[in-house]
Amino acid sequence: MLPALILFVVYVIYPIVQSISYSFYEWDGIGPKYFIGFQNYIDLYYDPQFWTALWNNILWLVFFMLAVPIGLGIALFLNQEVLGIRAVKSLFFFPFVISQVIIGIVFAWFYDPGYGLLKIIVGFFGFDPIPVLADETLVTYGIIAAGLWPQIAYTMILFLTGLNNLQPEQIEAARMDGAKGWTMLRHVILPQLRPATFIAIVVTVIGALRSFDLVASMTAGGPYGSSTVLAYFMYEQAIFNYRMGYGAAIATVLFLIMLIYIAFFLWRMLKDERG
Template identity: 85%
Template sequence: MDAKYSKSWSERLTPWLFMAPAIFFFLVYVIYPIFQSISMSFYQWDGIGDKVFIGFQNYIDLGYDPQFWTSLWNNVLWLVFFMLAVPFGLGIALFLNQQVLGIRAVKSLFFFPFVISQVIIGIVFAWFYDPSYGLLQDILGIFGIDPIPILANEHLVTYGIIAAGLWPQIAYTMILYLTGLNNISPDQIEAARMDGAKGWSMLIHIIIPQLRPATFIAVVVTVIGALRSFDLVASMTAGGPYGSSSVLAFFMYEQSIFNYRMGYGAAIATVLFLIMLIYIAFFLWRMLKDERG
């Protein structure tokens, strides 16, 4: 009885011993900074002097700050248009999931944007949009359209940056769907063909349902990528013109580093964290509900 109990205890303890280092670093470098940032949001602090407790004043100030609402609205635009990465990624994955000569080289070309730094992508697209010598202006000139200063236009700049961000995001969702397509049961495909399924019928009723796990991951990472967008905004416009392209992550950075308002920046970070937390919790609840069903 003692040997059986000892073996059971060892089997329970062993996984925790392997996970202990990861749990430790997760608590120290993720969980602790989150609570530290939330705590800092209740203080007025310039990052150098003493902290002054002001309660919810930072959050009240956010409600009256037009730049905060502009940044929040831009995050909503990122969230809406970034979702285009999911169907585009699926379409490209379906196109690349075939055994033809040279398909690996084509896959590498589509995969290439994912491995490039976001800053490099921002610089490349800034050149692409340049109204003086950018390739986009040359294309518009073919159709007789005057140059459009996209990154200098308050109404177009956010959409231009989102388009730059979609390029690598589509590549990422494509990779997820390619992995999912490789795991599809060939028996079900053959059975569906014997039943006369083909084309759209095969895609909608057989392939897409089996890609549900890949779709779930693609949607989650796409939304998180949209909400934490920072690199492209910083490298392409620095939030300009006149703050019209700023997002919450960049607004937080701007207030904390340049305006020495660490508490205010922490409040912005807390709002962004809560938005992500609510979204992720909702999707996890949906996933668990579907699995139980």
């Protein structure tokens, strides 16, 4: 394990520590660094754009969690032996293997109020076109919907893998005791899917918090910064505004949110297993 551990320390642990240390400096990424203590974090507190990005990340976290139950439902639907089911599974999984940038472009076309498919759909019901990506109140929800499409596919595959590893003797014993439907799902299947559920929650949380590609390709944080998220805000400050220290502070906040969120679910899972 030593080679893998060395690579992990060099390419994961060290950059994390280095990024946290940069957050205490004023640095343009090229010239000398100046130690300023917690000033970057103080500036973040008084930056309204930071709070907009943080609120959008909270929305991403809340609505991205829909991928877990929807993915489970689709997995249960597809977990059957019928002719052509493998082709159907491939179609459901296909969104996950597409580049996030391509998904962003496709959904930008879909939302286009001039010629997009959404315009045709709402027009069929007699409504005016909805400029989703130009509306400050709708744009974040539109991007989240685009991100949910591949995320649901990924959680579906995780649950399908878990369903294939169920213990048949437990299911058969439950059937002999008269369990079926919701009772079978709740008391026999879901407990065995706990590891898959934990992994699905973790990857969904990480996917929500590191949301960048879709924001960059669909709106670039607009309109007027209303759809920006912490990852894109960090990129914008560090690369375009030459504020590497400020960007590192944003990255540190994002890292802590992710760490706390995942640690909470890990603690809950360990507590349930001990119980």
